[in-house]
Amino acid sequence: MKNSTDRRLETIKEKVDQGIRLDREDGLALFECDDLLTLGELAHKVRTRLHEDRTYYVLNRHINYSNICINGCAFCAFGKPKNDPMAFELTADDIAKKLAEPSASSIKEIHIVGGCHPDLPLSYYEELVKTARNIHPDCTIKAYTAVEIAHMAKVENISVEEVLKRLKAVGLDMLPGGGAEIFAEHVRSKLCPKKLDSKGWLNVTKCAHNMGIKTNATMLFGHLESYEDRVDHLLSLRNLQDETGGFVCFIPLPFQSKKSPMNHIPGPTGIDILKTIAVSRLILDNIPHIKAYWIMLTVKLAQVALHFGADDFDGTVIEEKIGHMAGAESEEALTREELSYIIQTAGFKPIERNGFFEPISN
Amino acid sequence: MTESLLGNIIQKVKNGERISASEALTLYNEADLFTLGRLANDIRWRKHPEPFVSYVVDRNINYSNVCACGCKFCAFYRPPGHPEGYVLTKEELAQKIKETIALGGTQILLQGGHNPDLNLAFYEDMLSFIKTEFPSIHIHAFSPPEIVYFSELEGISISETIARLIQAGLDSIPGGGAEILVDEVRSKISPRKCSAEKWLKVMEEAHKLGLRTTATMMFGHIENKKHRIQHLISLRELQDKTGGFTAFIPWTFQPRNTKIPRKFPEMSIEYLRLLAISRIVLDNFDNLQASWVTMGPHVAQIALSFGANDFGSTMIEENVVAAAGVSFRMSLNEIKRIIKAAGFIPRQRTMAYEWVD
Numbered sequence: 056m057k058n059s060t061d062r063r064l065e066t067i068k069e070k071v072d073q074g075i076r077l078d079r080e081d082g083l084a085l086f087e088c089d090d091l092l093t094l095g096e097l098a099h100k101v102r103t104r105l106h107e108d109r110t111y112y113v114l115n116r117h118i119n120y121s122n123i124c125i126n127g128c129a130f131c132a133f134g135k136p137k138n139d140p141m142a143f144e145l146t147a148d149d150i151a152k153k154l155a156e157p158s159a160s161s162i163k164e165i166h167i168v169g170g171c172h173p174d175l176p177l178s179y180y181e182e183l184v185k186t187a188r189n190i191h192p193d194c195t196i197k198a199y200t201a202v203e204i205a206h207m208a209k210v211e212n213i214s215v216e217e218v219l220k221r222l223k224a225v226g227l228d229m230l231p232g233g234g235a236e237i238f239a240e241h242v243r244s245k246l247c248p249k250k251l252d253s254k255g256w257l258n259v260t261k262c263a264h265n266m267g268i269k270t271n272a273t274m275l276f277g278h279l280e281s282y283e284d285r286v287d288h289l290l291s292l293r294n295l296q297d298e299t300g301g302f303v304c305f306i307p308l309p310f311q312s313k314k315s316p317m318n319h320i321p322g323p324t325g326i327d328i329l330k331t332i333a334v335s336r337l338i339l340d341n342i343p344h345i346k347a348y349w350i351m352l353t354v355k356l357a358q359v360a361l362h363f364g365a366d367d368f369d370g371t372v373i374e375e376k377i378g379h380m381a382g383a384e385s386e387e388a389l390t391r392e393e394l395s396y397i398i399q400t401a402g403f404k405p406i407e408r409n410g411f412f413e414p415i416s417n
Numbered sequence: 418m419t420e421s422l423l424g425n426i427i428q429k430v431k432n433g434e435r436i437s438a439s440e441a442l443t444l445y446n447e448a449d450l451f452t453l454g455r456l457a458n459d460i461r462w463r464k465h466p467e468p469f470v471s472y473v474v475d476r477n478i479n480y481s482n483v484c485a486c487g488c489k490f491c492a493f494y495r496p497p498g499h500p501e502g503y504v505l506t507k508e509e510l511a512q513k514i515k516e517t518i519a520l521g522g523t524q525i526l527l528q529g530g531h532n533p534d535l536n537l538a539f540y541e542d543m544l545s546f547i548k549t550e551f552p553s554i555h556i557h558a559f560s561p562p563e564i565v566y567f568s569e570l571e572g573i574s575i576s577e578t579i580a581r582l583i584q585a586g587l588d589s590i591p592g593g594g595a596e597i598l599v600d601e602v603r604s605k606i607s608p609r610k611c612s613a614e615k616w617l618k619v620m621e622e623a624h625k626l627g628l629r630t631t632a633t634m635m636f637g638h639i640e641n642k643k644h645r646i647q648h649l650i651s652l653r654e655l656q657d658k659t660g661g662f663t664a665f666i667p668w669t670f671q672p673r674n675t676k677i678p679r680k681f682p683e684m685s686i687e688y689l690r691l692l693a694i695s696r697i698v699l700d701n702f703d704n705l706q707a708s709w710v711t712m713g714p715h716v717a718q719i720a721l722s723f724g725a726n727d728f729g730s731t732m733i734e735e736n737v738v739a740a741a742g743v744s745f746r747m748s749l750n751e752i753k754r755i756i757k758a759a760g761f762i763p764r765q766r767t768m769a770y771e772w773v774d
Contacts, residue, residue: 089760092458092720096451321751324758325715326722355685356715362450362686384713393681401686402450 064088067337071097077338082286085334091326098333098364105343106366110403111412112394113370115164116155118153120145120183121378124135124170126202128236128247130278130310130317132381134170144172147182153192158373158388162408165191167198168233168377171206171250177218180207188226195228195410201259201270202234202251215262223268229410230263232271232306238291239284257295264301269411272302272342276331277310277323285331289338296341303412304344304367307331308351313382325356329363336364344412350378353385354397361401367412368398423447430456430697433463438650443763445642445694450686456722457693464703465726467619470756471704474558474749475524476517476733480505480543484530486562488607490638492674494530504532507546510742514551517733521749524555524768526591526730531566531609536580540567541585548586556586557768560593561619565611575615576622583626589768590623592632592666597640598648606638606677617655624661629769631664632702636691637683638670645691649698656701663770664704664727668711685716689723696724704770714747718755727770728752728763 063084069075074225077085088094121144124134135142153159165187180199187196199207199222208215219227236246238253251259260270274288298304309331312322323331336345347365349357350372373388389397391407398405407415426440427448436444444453461631462746484501486492495502505513514525525547540559547556557581559567568578579587596603611619620630632652636645658664669683679751683691696705706724709717717728731749747755756763765773 092451092454099451169511320753324755325718326759328715329719353713353715355713356719358685359689359716359719396681397684400684 060084060088064090064093071101071337074340076340079286080291082289082334082338082409083282085337086282086285086330091329094330094333095363098336101336101340102345102364102366105379108402109366109403109406110361110398110401111344111367111406111408112300112391112398113164113408113410114162115153115166115370116159116162116373117375118145118165118167118183118187119169119374120150121172121175122376123171123172125173126171126249126328128250128310129201130246130275130315130381131377132311132314132316133377137173144175147179147186150183151186151190153374154187159191162194162371162373163192163407163415164195164197164370165334166231168200168231169197169203171203177207177211177213177221181221184222184227185225196226197229197231197271197410198222198227200231200234201256201263203258204230204263205251205255215259215281216266219263219266219268220329223266227268229303230260230268230270232273232302232304235273235288236275237278237280237284239280241384242278242280242284246275247315253291257291260301261295261299264295264299269301269303271304271306271346273306273308274331274335275308275310277327278317278320285334286338289335293339293341296339299342303410304346305335305339305342306346306348307335308348310380311351311381311383313384315381318382325359328352328356329360332360338386349389350375350385351383353383354389358397358401361398367408368394374385418640427452427456431459433700435700436698438646439465441549441646441649441694442643442696445646445690445699450690453690453693453697454723457654457696458722460696460700460706461724461726466569468761469764470721470726470728470759471764471772472728472749472752473524473730473766473768474517474520474522474664475526475768476513476522477526477528477730478505478510478513478734479528481529481532481535483532483534485532485533486566486609488609488610490606490635490670490672491674492671497533497645504529504535507543510543511550513734514547514554517630518551518554520731520733521765522554522731522733523765523773524588527556527558528560528591528593529563529597532565533570537567537571537573537581539586540690541581544582544586555588555768557589557591558582558587560591561616562594562611564619564623565615566588575619576626579619579623579626583628587628589628590620590630592620592630593664595633595648596616596635597638598634598642598651599640599644602640613628613651613751617651620661621655621659624659629661629663631666631706632662634665634667634691634695635670637687638672638677638679646694646698649695653699653701656699660701662702663768664706665695665699665702665710666706666729668708671711682711685712685719688712688716689720692720693723709747709752712753714755718759721756721759721761727766728756
């Protein structure tokens with residue numbers, strides 16, 4: 056048993072050295088492998104081949120425009136029904152104020168996500184993008200997940216393409232990768248039965264890519280899914296990327312259990328998180344960047360993840376609600392100085408980027 | 418040329434040979450994270466072929482925060498006469514120990530500072546009170562700087578001070594106050610605390626008197642890598658002589674609320690590297706402890722692949738690190754879950770690293 060795993064790993068090592076694409080069985084073998092250091096070293100080799108000693112970060116701000124959501128996903132501590140006392144909804148003016156704060160003065164990326172609000176019209180979402188564009192003309196505006204885009208189309212009774220066209224016209228640059236959760240429908244039906252299904256998520260994303268709108272992609276792991284489900288998720292993304300080339304960065308998201316409605320499931324531990332990042336780097340040979348999202352990993356684990364396949368440390372964030380409402384124990388925000396310190400003391404060269412991972416020259 | 422030098426050192430470690438201070442420094446400076454980790458992990462498995470990760474159920478009780486030492490890295494102490502200074506009463510002590518036993522605790526870690534108003538008789542009385550009330554509890558107490566301070570205040574030798582405390586109920590001495598065992602560093606961060614030589618002397622005397630102790634290192638303040646290696650070598654030399662150390666416990670200095678003008682603490686990668694080099698250099702130490710209090714549960718779990726075989730204490734109460742603004746908390750169940758998820762079997766131990774079950 057042990058020997059066959061070792062042989063399998065040797066074969067995978069050879070494939071990685073020769074740049075041969077790994078298959079589903081390889082992905083599973085990597086997840087089953089309990090040799091964390093070998094896994095890390097392998098992912099680090101690929102990461103170094105792609106990015107040498109560069110590690111990216113961005114001066115960014117998150118905007119959560121509303122937590123009102125009709126989906127009520129089982130894992131989510133952020134979404135609330137409209138009449139909930141904790142429900143909130145920001146106006147374009149509120150957002151303008153946040154974006155004009157001194158803390159946001161040098162940002163290069165604005166990340167806007169919310170929920171599936173029952174009745175906000177598309178004009179509201181257009182207004183937010185316009186507002187952001189006016190205040191920060193040079194920022195990458197990365198707004199609305201595939202789930203939100205599909206929801207807007209439904210509320211407005213127009214096509215996804217039409218929604219994307221209108222948002223793009225007012226300044227939308229990219230879509231964030233959220234809402235992918237885990238593609239396996241048998242898990243999705245328990246985790247987020249009312250949410251856009253995996254096919255829908257992939258369709259919206261494909262549509263965006265075909266219109267020249269780049270996107271990221273996520274995977275929420277460490278809840279009800281199996282290793283097979285994780286590998287299949289990665290393969291779905293890889294297939295779509297072969298077709299469109301529109302993915303910029305992949306973001307593995309460890310399930311945050313503490314304040315989640317699903318807190319009877321404890322959430323993944325450090326080793327599982329590093330493993331998932333490493334396997335993602337090895338399977339996703341066509342997605343350029345893998346993020347160590349410190350909000351969900353904690354800063355300390357995220358630093359270690361830079362040696363396990365990740366090449367991006369996300370950024371300043373400034374204000375984050377989704378992870379923290381679920382009990383994430385990370386800081387609320389980081390400064391540029393902290394980001395540089397973390398990246399440098401991990402042995403890498405910090406490169407400031409925008410949403411497209413274009414280096415910012417200072 | 419350096420490459421073959423590094424290669425030779427790596428080979429020596431693989432062969433189970435001892436490496437010198439300068440070889441350790443080269444390895445620490447030049448080997449990559451995975452090389453260090455793998456060497457340390459192999460040693461860990463050689464020393465502990467069974468897949469156990471140990472932990473101890475205990476409580477840190479700080480009997481007083483009054484301290485005349487005034488170390489620059491400390492956010493916990495209050496100088497004598499300060500309105501926030503305290504000394505726990507016997508009732509408070511008894512209550513805390515009762516709670517510890519109720520939670521399955523086998524020991525208490527009892528520490529304070531350099532309190533000029535308390536004499537040796539006070540400590541003897543405190544220890545014998547605890548032993549009378551709770552005969553089964555193991556008292557892991559004080560630290561070498563406290564012992565030195567007691568002996569100076571009392572005008573008696575270190576050996577006699579320890580002997581009297583043992584008589585009163587002391588079971589073992591924690592390895593605190595070691596900071597960095599290099600006087601060039603100590604004179605800057607803790608000028609009034611005992612010298613490196615004195616620290617080692619207390620441990621030597623304690624070991625001679627039959628006590629087991631641990632050893633610590635607080636790193637990431639003003640010291641350099643050479644100082645860290647020197648610290649490890651001093652411990653290794655004493656351990657060759659006495660064999661009295663049970664475990665080594667390094668942790669990172671937390672700069673918040675302290676007088677050391679360092680902006681950010683040492684991070685996780687450097688922690689893992691230091692842990693691994695410690696496992697490699699301290700070839701005569703059985704156990705290496707992961708510090709979840711400063712690193713958090715995720716990185717502490719990763720530390721089990723970088724040489725650590727012990728998860729330390731459940732820390733029913735912890736005040737010193739918390740005063741510096743770091744406050745990771747873990748329940749016993751959480752500790753066990755994390756050890757299991759790393760593929761090990763969690764097992765409760767005593768302070769002497771004997772299994773409880």
